[in-house]
Amino acid sequence: AQKVTQAQTEISVVEKEDVTLDCVYETRDTTYYLFWYKQPPSGELVFLIRRNSFDEQNEISGRYSWNFQKSTSSFNFTITASQVVDSAVYFCALSVYSGGGADGLTFGKGTHLIIQP
Amino acid sequence: ETGVTQSPTHLIKTRGQQVTLRCSSQSGHNTVSWYQQALGQGPQFIFQYYREEENGRGNFPPRFSGLQFPNYSSELNVNALELDDSALYLCASSFTRGLSSEQFFGPGTRLTVL
Numbered sequence: 001a002q003k004v005t006q007a008q009t010e011i012s013v014v015e016k017e018d019v020t021l022d023c024v025y026e027t028r029d030t031t032y033y034l035f036w037y038k039q040p041p042s043g044e045l046v047f048l049i050r051r052n053s054f055d056e057q058n059e060i061s062g063r064y065s066w067n068f069q070k071s072t073s074s075f076n077f078t079i080t081a082s083q084v085v086d087s088a089v090y091f092c093a094l095s096v097y098s099g100g101g102a103d104g105l106t107f108g109k110g111t112h113l114i115i116q117p
Numbered sequence: 118e119t120g121v122t123q124s125p126t127h128l129i130k131t132r133g134q135q136v137t138l139r140c141s142s143q144s145g146h147n148t149v150s151w152y153q154q155a156l157g158q159g160p161q162f163i164f165q166y167y168r169e170e171e172n173g174r175g176n177f178p179p180r181f182s183g184l185q186f187p188n189y190s191s192e193l194n195v196n197a198l199e200l201d202d203s204a205l206y207l208c209a210s211s212f213t214r215g216l217s218s219e220q221f222f223g224p225g226t227r228l229t230v231l
Contacts, residue, residue, distance in 0.1 A: 104165055
């Protein structure tokens with residue numbers, strides 16, 4: 001069975017601070033994908049990034065960066081120079097191959113990020 | 118390009134009743150997945166439909182059932198509603214059923230069971 005753990009329930013920082021959201025995953029599959037989604041108060045999940053298990057290169061997209069480390073089964077997300085608009089709930093998710101097709105995404109419980117002005 | 122839409126936005130039902138939630142997938146997408154998100158929790162996978170057939174299912178009882186239509190829109194049906202079914206129900210569509218597929222989520226239907 002798959003599992004995603006986001007130990008940080010809530011993080012509050014002041015605008016312009018850097019913040020890192022942690023994600024630890026568990027799976028016995030060697031082929032899998034990791035995702036991050038953002039959920040603003042409106043409720044709609046917004047895709048941020050996808051990473052496959054064979055690609056451990058870190059990725060940077062503007063103020064966002066992701067650090068994937070298979071050795072520690074972690075896929076952490078860092079926001080640099082945070083802004084109030086970054087306030088949302090962030091979910092880490094895992095997808096594995098079930099043989100007949102992809103299983104649905106397994107989500108963590110989410111981290112509620114609050115950016116104070 | 119029209120995104121994923123869901124209806125209704127909100128719904129209130131009583132225990133024992135049945136409910137149908139609807140989802141229109143994004144143009145060009147042939148796969149639809151449904152998730153249940155309880156308050157303060159991450160979404161939980163209910164099932165996925167690909168080309169009108171159930172392609173995978175999470176740990177939900179048979180009273181949760183679905184359909185996918187030729188235009189790839191989908192319905193989620195829940196029979197014999199229980200209080201614990203109160204949640205946000207999210208629909209997601211994707212271009213394919215592959216595990217790497219980016220899933221595009223709709224705004225959800227908030228179901229309250231009294």
